[in-house]
Amino acid sequence: MNHIVFIVMDSCRYDSFMAAKTPNIDRLAPASKRYSYASWTAPSHHAFAMGLLPHTSPKEVFASEVYKDEFAQWRERTGYADIAFKEFLPDLSLPKVLRNIGYRTVAKVSMPVLNKNTLIARDFDDYKLMKNHNDFAGMIDEMEFPDEPHYYFLNLGETHYPYMLTGDNLPHISGLHGALKTMDESPATAGKQGFDPGQMEMLRLQQIKCVEYIDGQIGRLMEMTPPNTHFIVTADHGELFGEDGYFGHGPIMHEKCFEVPFVEGRLA
Numbered sequence: 001m002n003h004i005v006f007i008v009m010d011s012c013r014y015d016s017f018m019a020a021k022t023p024n025i026d027r028l029a030p031a032s033k034r035y036s037y038a039s040w041t042a043p044s045h046h047a048f049a050m051g052l053l054p055h056t057s058p059k060e061v062f063a064s065e066v067y068k069d070e071f072a073q074w075r076e077r078t079g080y081a082d083i084a085f086k087e088f089l090p091d092l093s094l095p096k097v098l099r100n101i102g103y104r105t106v107a108k109v110s111m112p113v114l115n116k117n118t119l120i121a122r123d124f125d126d127y128k129l130m131k132n133h134n135d136f137a138g139m140i141d142e143m144e145f146p147d148e149p150h151y152y153f154l155n156l157g158e159t160h161y162p163y164m165l166t167g168d169n170l171p172h173i174s175g176l177h178g179a180l181k182t183m184d185e186s187p188a189t190a191g192k193q194g195f196d197p198g199q200m201e202m203l204r205l206q207q208i209k210c211v212e213y214i215d216g217q218i219g220r221l222m223e224m225t226p227p228n229t230h231f232i233v234t235a236d237h238g239e240l241f242g243e244d245g246y247f248g249h250g251p252i253m254h255e256k257c258f259e260v261p262f263v264e265g266r267l268a
């Protein structure tokens with residue numbers, strides 16, 4: 001069976017990915033535009049934990065058929081012929097299905113909302129919230145690829161706000177995200193801060209740089225992986241950079257919050 005490395009670039013919006021130079025990820029397959037099932041981290045990762053990847057928004061088909069096809073694609077990803085929708089019942093848990101056929105299931109995550117006490121962690125053999133928000137390099141250092149097939153699920157913080165910006169180079173934007181919003185702010189003023197276009201553009205360009213950094217690290221990871229390693233590279237949701245009065249993601253109904261990049265394949 002194949003090793004599987006499932007990489008989620010948290011908050012990486014589709015067009016940020018497409019604007020970045022990604023020579024390593026490009027070795028797998030061309031990137032396509034897909035859509036997240038949710039606009040923020042926790043529910044989107046719940047879909048991943050079920051085995052559902054970002055969708056293509058197909059027309060004239062019942063959702064149940066799309067889900068069945070999606071579950072069946074784990075045959076090709078794993079190289080194990082007997083995976084179908086019924087193997088996912090009743091738990092609807094991808095790591096449980098993979099464990100049942102002999103995988104060691106390992107998750108390394110960056111977002112505290114995905115910590116090991118959450119439902120997302122339930123069926124992994126090994127589940128770790130990284131100490132540092134930006135530690136894809138540290139995740140790679142901990143990975144190994146023995147004969148036993150491994151399923152690695154990696155949630156990367158580098159592409160999430162503040163996009164590896166720290167201290168002096170971080171623009172101060174009041175009320176950017178829920179965590180930063182002051183609690184005494186009245187609802188009447190909370191929605192009327194406006195966003196500085198220059199700062200928004202700087203943040204957008206920084207997210208593109210973070211994708212390029214991640215691609216470099218994926219190149220390092222590719223040097224460690226056996227040829228039978230199936231990679232999935234995608235995002236859990238997009239990000240708004242001031243469009244239509246929005247910044248970030250979460251309680252936002254906007255196309256850019258749902259568009260995500262999607263690449264999967266094995267090195268030729």
Ligand SMILES: [Zn+2]
Nearest residue numbers: 010011041236
């Ligand atoms: Zn997220």
